[in-house]
Amino acid sequence: MTQKPVIGFIGVGFMGHGMAKNILKGGYELWILGNRNRAPVESLLSMGAKEAASPQDMASKCDIIHLCLSNSPQVEAVITGESGIIAGARKGMIVIDTTTADPTSTLAMAEKLSVVGAHMVDAPLGRTPKEAEEGMLDAMLGCDAALFDKVHPVIDCWAGTITRIGEVGTGHKMKLLMNFLGAAYAALYSEATVLGATVGISPHAFREVIAPSRLGSGFFGTFMQYVCDRDENAHKFSIENLSKDIRYVNAMATDAGVMNVMASAARHYFTHAEAIGKGGDFVPMLSDHIGNLNGMDLAAEVAKGKK
Numbered sequence: 001m002t003q004k005p006v007i008g009f010i011g012v013g014f015m016g017h018g019m020a021k022n023i024l025k026g027g028y029e030l031w032i033l034g035n036r037n038r039a040p041v042e043s044l045l046s047m048g049a050k051e052a053a054s055p056q057d058m059a060s061k062c063d064i065i066h067l068c069l070s071n072s073p074q075v076e077a078v079i080t081g082e083s084g085i086i087a088g089a090r091k092g093m094i095v096i097d098t099t100t101a102d103p104t105s106t107l108a109m110a111e112k113l114s115v116v117g118a119h120m121v122d123a124p125l126g127r128t129p130k131e132a133e134e135g136m137l138d139a140m141l142g143c144d145a146a147l148f149d150k151v152h153p154v155i156d157c158w159a160g161t162i163t164r165i166g167e168v169g170t171g172h173k174m175k176l177l178m179n180f181l182g183a184a185y186a187a188l189y190s191e192a193t194v195l196g197a198t199v200g201i202s203p204h205a206f207r208e209v210i211a212p213s214r215l216g217s218g219f220f221g222t223f224m225q226y227v228c229d230r231d232e233n234a235h236k237f238s239i240e241n242l243s244k245d246i247r248y249v250n251a252m253a254t255d256a257g258v259m260n261v262m263a264s265a266a267r268h269y270f271t272h273a274e275a276i277g278k279g280g281d282f283v284p285m286l287s288d289h290i291g292n293l294n295g296m297d298l299a300a301e302v303a304k305g306k307k
Contacts, residue, residue: 004028005063007154010055010078011099012040014236015125016068018132019098019158020044023066025135026157031058055081059088064154067097068125071244072105079109091117096151098123098139100179100241102248103172104255106142110168120168121147123155124175128222129236136160140178142171176252179245182219182283183266186242189223190269190287194294202305203228203298226284228302239286240279243270 009020010033017040024030030049034041045051052058055078058065065085069075075097079085085095095113097106097120110120126138139159141148148164155162165174196206207224210216225234246267253260273279273289281289291298 005154006031006061008052008058008062008065009033009049009068010058010065011035011068012044013037013068014129015098015132015137016040016066017043018129018134019066019068019137020049021047021133022135022158023154024048026154028154028157031061033058054083055079055085056083056088059085059090059093062093064094064096064151067095067099069099070241071099072102072248075099075101076105076109080112086112086116086118089113089116089118093118094121094147094151095119096121096123096155097172098125100124100175100245100248101172103169103176103252106172107169119143119147121151122168122171123151124171126161126175126178131160132158139163140165140171140174142166142168142173144168173252176245176249179242180249180263180266183242183246183249183270184262185217185219186223186283186286187266187269187290189220189227190290193224193227193287194291194296194298197291197296197298197301197305198294203302204305223284223287226282227287227298228306230299230302232282232285235282235284237283238279239270239273239281239283242283243267243274243279246270 007023007028008031012020012032012034020032024047031052032044032049033052067075106122113120122142123139131137135158137159138161139155141164165171193203193206197203207228222235225231246263249263250260250267273286278289288298
């Protein structure tokens with residue numbers, strides 16, 4: 001690619017909108033494909049993006065296509081469906097999958113793309129929609145060195161940190177390890193907050209002590225911003241999405257023959273929250289769910305302990 005490649009982007013939701021916007025700011029021609037929510041699509045069209053009719057149509061026009069979807073079945077449908085990417089793929093085309101996906105599926109899709117001369121790069125994301133809008137996401141890539149050199153300038157539009165983990169599939173494996181920690185933290189913080197409130201330690205006091213200590217973190221900060229300040233937008237990542245990720249973690253551990261007690265334990269809280277219709281809630285709201293399981297109205301406890 002001697003000239004700037006033409007870029008495609010499928011999935012312009014919470015994360016994808018900011019990423020696509022920053023690709024446009026980087027001076028690339030951009031084709032997009034959204035879902036039911038037209039607001040981010042219209043926003044990007046107003047900035048100069050063009051709308052593709054289908055993944056096949058996009059593949060016929062673009063050199064590099066980003067995917068930012070919810071799960072592996074969606075990725076598989078976009079790549080292999082009747083009007084999917086493979087149906088319109090040209091030799092040398094690159095698919096960058098930023099979805100948090102099942103690595104087994106990633107390797108299968110990479111193989112299918114290779115049959116038509118196309119390539120797969122897995123580049124899952126770290127951080128939040130705020131950093132997506134700022135062009136400061138973390139990207140962990142699985143691809144060979146030659147592909148890394150080709151996609152790096154484009155990914156640099158939306159990422160502040162870019163790390164090549166290894167060959168295709170390793171980016172998604174790394175992301176699952178990251179989200180394993182996130183799911184376990186969410187369960188742990190929820191249990192600790194509810195236990196503390198039960199024995200007379202308010203969520204506010206818990207945050208005040210832990211936040212500046214060695215146990216504090218960015219994740220703890222946004223999690224407790226919801227718990228203590230009831231800020232529903234502090235950490236915009238759904239329970240159902242993280243539930244999917246922790247299922248993928250457990251599957252990866254099973255395939256590797258590794259005992260995974262902590263991942264299995266965390267999975268149950270997320271599965272239960274989904275089962276009672278709370279999958280659309282954001283991850284810090286798991287604390288309310290665990291409070292309810294223990295007969296506690298956590299919001300009321302927060303109000304009692306507020307200074």
